[in-house]
Amino acid sequence: MSNIIIYTIVSLCAIGIVSAVVLYLVARQFRVDEDPRIDQVEALLPGANCGGCGKPGCRGLAEAIVRANSLEGLSCPVGGETTMPAIAAVLGLEAGTRVPRVAVVRCGGDRERRSRVNHYDGYPSCAVEHALYRGESACPFGCLGLGDCARACTFDAIRVEEATGLPVVREEACVACNACAKACPRGIIELRDKGVKARRVFVSCVNRDRGVLARGACGAACIGCGKCAKDCSFEAIVVEDNLAYIDFRKCRLCRKCVSSCPTGAIREVNFPSRKVELSKVGIEN
């Protein structure tokens, strides 16, 4: 009886030792050398895995940075001002300066200005509504208001306002990861430079129809009249396909276009209130 116990213990120990040796040899033979800096860099990244950098998650960006051994074109849009310098310090590189950006919703067709002519009660997603129907309003370009952008946001920085039916970006929370812009089937959301004191001037419309059609569909539509482009002293505005676009790299925030726009499609944000009465052109901050 006791013999059996002894044999069992001895044989199990022997199997254990042999296996350990085999595993040790195999592990040595097939060892994968990984740069320890990848782990270090990954630890410094926010870990949101939002994909805003264009890489598959934070690990993907860390690998790409270490492999390239440069920060050229690689940066985490989410990490704020400290992340990239910290990574640069670990790798002994120079961190470039980054202009902070923010998501901007380019549709001003709230419930008041853009009447609803249909009722949609299908699958509650902008992507489905856009692909199968034209939406509830007469504007085939405007916001559908079902919140695909809000669902795509990992940072709770954008949500659809009940009263207007339009998405609103919380600027302090937005990290410009581009997820909402990718989720929007109508391409309304754009990343723009945050600007001096977060002040921005932009055309809050993407309607490319002729002026008469655009105006008929929505009171806040850009009708492509070109007045703003004519008034701009810095050649920052181009009108293409009946739609004005303000290049934020050229715009000097003079706001001449805001007052000249006949439909109030050009919006200014975060400016101190003006002495001039703006309500007649229908602008709200």
Next chain:
Amino acid sequence: MLKTFTLGGIHPPDEKLSSGSAIVPLPLPEQVKIPLSQHIGVPALPLVKKGDRVKVGQLVGEAAGFISANVHSSVSGVVVNVEAVVDTSGYARPAVVIRVEGDEWDKSIGRQETPDRYLSAFSREEILTAVQAAGIVGMGGATFPTRVKLSPPAGSHPELLIINGVECEPFLTADHRLMIEKSRELLIGTRFLMKALGVEQAVIGIENNKPDAIAKTWEAVTKHTLGIKVCPLKVKYPQGGEKQLIQAITGRRVPSGALPISVGVVVHNVGTVYAVYEAITMHKPLIERVVTVTGKSLARPGNYLCRVGTPVACLIDAAGGLPGDTGKVISGGPMMGKALASTDVVVTKGTSGVLVIPENEARRKTARDCIRCAKCVRVCPMGLEPYLLMTLGEYQQVEKLERARVMDCIECGSCNFTCPAHRPLLDMIRLDKSRVGQVIKSRK
């Protein structure tokens, strides 16, 4: 024992309100808008400009490629403009807008069958050229250019032509009336198609909820020996689907991703056959079609012979006007049709019906969570798993969707119809199909 397809299927209420009303020609509208893209494939190129005078049957849009179709003027008058016009999709697409003046037909079009030639004297090439010139497309709804379907790819051997007289959509009766009133013409059209394809046999499939159509066609078929048979079918939706109909009649299964020609069969709709008959015997292009205007709240549901480009509003007026409690106007049938954004949308070559639904029936019920009852799986005629396709779609799993054969979906809506939780399965699956389709395209 009547034949039907074996996999899945449902039995929605029949509601064929207008099956007893004869086809009535609709008065000409004041203005027509003729879309340049009424078919699957490349839109036609406009041949007219603002201010041009056109006659009925004049070519206004030329086919721009192999998979494309000619577009003809359905009225005589003056071209007001060539502009983007909102179509069934809800989005604006190019169309020729014509103000109607009189009803002057192009001289080449005969208003009657040409008696100077035996019908058998037309050669295969003549038939194909006539079909091409007339801009005929599949009139069952898919609007695939008929000329393409009549040119089987090299190496394939068509042996059987099936004429689709199933009309399985509830409410619609356009094909039904055509079979009753034009049975002789349909047989001649079928002979033309048989000749074009080089097949010896044809079968006309008709569901047995249309006994008068079966009797009429039977009578016409037995009078002549033409190699054409009539096959009554047990009622089941979606029997009018090409693959379902082939399986019901021949027992053959079309493999996933393949065309019916891979099992030696070509299917054409009854409406298409009639258009082919007119194109060959009268040189008449596809400028008008039978449209069922129906709905329980309509005063006079009926079948109207109407010119392509007629606004849907004109049809509804003819049927007694739009009732005040209307919730939805659908182009097509209730299962596969599309709710219209406005009644200014026009009738195209593929419009089989206009259905008016009252407000209290139009709203969808609130969707609840999936309870895994698998009813959608049981009714899917393509053997798919709709609940899975929807979930995969919500997570945008494009590769898994492709592996789950999402592209096989025929969008019949049986899953939506049967779901006890009222989940909008087909909405999501349609989006899935377009996403997967884009990925497949980008691979090429």
